[in-house]
Amino acid sequence: MAAAMLVPALVDLGDENDDWQVFIGSAFLIGAFCTLVATATRRKSQARLSQRYGFLLVTTIWVFAPTVASLPLYFSSLELSYAGAFFEAMSGLTTTGGTAISGLDVLPRGLLMWRSLMQWMGGIGIIGMAILILPSLGAGGLSLFQMENSDRSDKVLPRVNQLAAGLLGAYVALTIACMATYVMLGMGAFDAINHAMTTVATGGFSTHDASMGYFESDAILIAATIFMILGALPFVIYIRAFLPRRFQRWRDPQIPVFLVICAVLSLTLAASRRTINDTPFGEALISSTFNLVSVITTTGYASEDYTLWSNAAIGIFFTAMFIGGCAGSTSGGVKANRLVILYLLVRASLHRLVRPHAVQRLRYGNQVISTDVLQTVTIFFFLFFGTLLTGTVALSMCGLDLTTAFTGSLATVANVGPAFGQIIGPAGNFGSLPDPAMWILSINMLLGRLELVTVLILLFPSVWVD
Known part of the structure; x- marks a missing residue:
């Protein structure tokens, strides 16, 4: 985190904005403190990571990370209360996307970069937590179904460090691809870098108060929709894509369910706007899909105030807020895998009312x-x-x-x-x-x-x- 603060410091220094001193001071303070702690706790033997210690460690990290990240926001020219600065940092690192800051169009570029960096770091942190840490604690999305069996030959990658490197590589590659796409579609370099980080992280922080509506480009909305969906898919799929045999044997029911939900709700919303608001269907489909996917994937972008469309639109968006993306992605919400399991459980319960003595085994993909x-x-x-x-x-x-x-x-x-x-x-x-x-x-x-x-x-x- 301290090293990452040097990036917005360089941006502000290049813009001759005095906030670079805030980032440098915060980086030095945090770096010095961490160095002292690391030196004082250095031991030859490693402590055993129990499950109870794991819960405490994960929670502690995610409390102290926004505490550290909020320092530049609090001491900067924003004049935020500490509660507001902590809220902004927590929103960034958890990729929630709610903001306490207005006037983004005139905000120093270093602060805009820091907000985007927080979401980008939080996104990869969420993936690592969901896939590498929480399954071993029995908590979190992918802990419902371990992505690898006890048989070593069926593992995604044989070692944890290889899996972590693969996830980071996929995350960086998606970010670069998203940034390049935005630039080709006419977005400025600085905006493209920031929005690429917050799109792939499904975070939603923007460099403008009007969010994606600022660019007034259907092509950018379409590109953002695609990369939001890619960010909401389980990142293991990108590693398996380079392992054809294992990819063919792997079945994850949450992916088609998630995609079908996005498609059905988007078409329904576009049809309602065509009927109620008399909006041309093509225009309605692009903006409806973008804003709806933004809510379903818990990104938080907006191209316009969709609550003004109609009461039907409000009902659809309210429903979408519960759904979330796939487990093992950067998105939040209930997540598609839990919706699949809940559906299977309800269906089995109703079937048991008709045939109470029938033996049923619920299956999620290839697993019971x-x-x-x-x-x-x-x-x-x-x-x-x-x-x-x-x-x-x-x-x-x-x-x-x-x-x-x-x-x-x-x-x-x-x-x-x-x-x-x-x-x-x-x-x-x-x-x-x-x-x-x-x-x-x-x-x-x-x-x-x-x-x-x-x-x-x-x-x-x-x-x-x-």
Whole structure:
């Protein structure tokens, strides 16, 4: 993180903006502190990573990362409260995309670069956490189904470091491809770099208050839609694409389900706009697909205020806020694999009412769904809606109206970004909210990004001791 702060420092230095001193000072402070800690804790023997320690480690990292990332925002020329700076950093690193900053068009380029870098670093951090760390803890999306069996010959890659390198390579390659596409479509180099990082990370931070609507280009909206979808697919698929035999044997039902949901909802929304608003179907399809995919993948871009389209559009976007992308991607939300399992469970339960003595085995792709997996999915949905309602009540106590409180809680727990209403809708931001509301929303983003269980399990005293 300290090293990454040198990038916006160089940008501000080149623009002769005094904020470069803030980034250099923050980088030096954090780098010095980390060096002292690393020196003081250097040992010959390595500590054993228990499951309980793993939960604590993951949560601690994701609390201290925005604490560190918020320092340049707080000490810069933005004049943010610390709650606002922490909210912005948490939103960036969790790739939520909600912002407390207005006037992006005139913001120093170093701060814009730092916001994009936070989302890009958070995106690869999320992938690594979801694929390399959380499965071993029994929490998170891919822990429902290990992507590799005990048989070494069926593993994606034989070593963890090879898998990590493959994931990073795929992430960087997608980012470069997205940036090059934006440049070819007429976007300026600085905008292209920033938007490429936040598109692939499905984060949604923009360099303009009008977000993607600033460019007024259907071609850019189409390109952004494609790369948002690519960022919302499980990144293991890009490694398997170079392993033809293993790719052919691999089946992940969540991918076609996710793509079908995006297609069906986009066509439905475009048809409703053609019927209700008399918008030309081609224009309606491009803007509807872009904005809807942005919400489903929890990116948070917007080309216009879609809450003004119609009540039908609001209902479709509200539904889309729950869905999310695929497990093992940079997106948040419920995620498509859980929706598949929930559907299979409901279907089996209804079938059992007709044939109570029938023996049924639920399968997800090539794997039989165990009782533990079904229990994990049930617990997640209970915690998701429990956190959503708790956040709504807490935000209401901060003086927010019900629409702002509920959709704000949903947008942060699902890591979507923009919510509904005049304050925090697609045309607004979170900057006018009181500091207590900022802290509540920051906690929501942390809970949503770490799949709820990883954080909430630390609240039980039985976990603290052997």
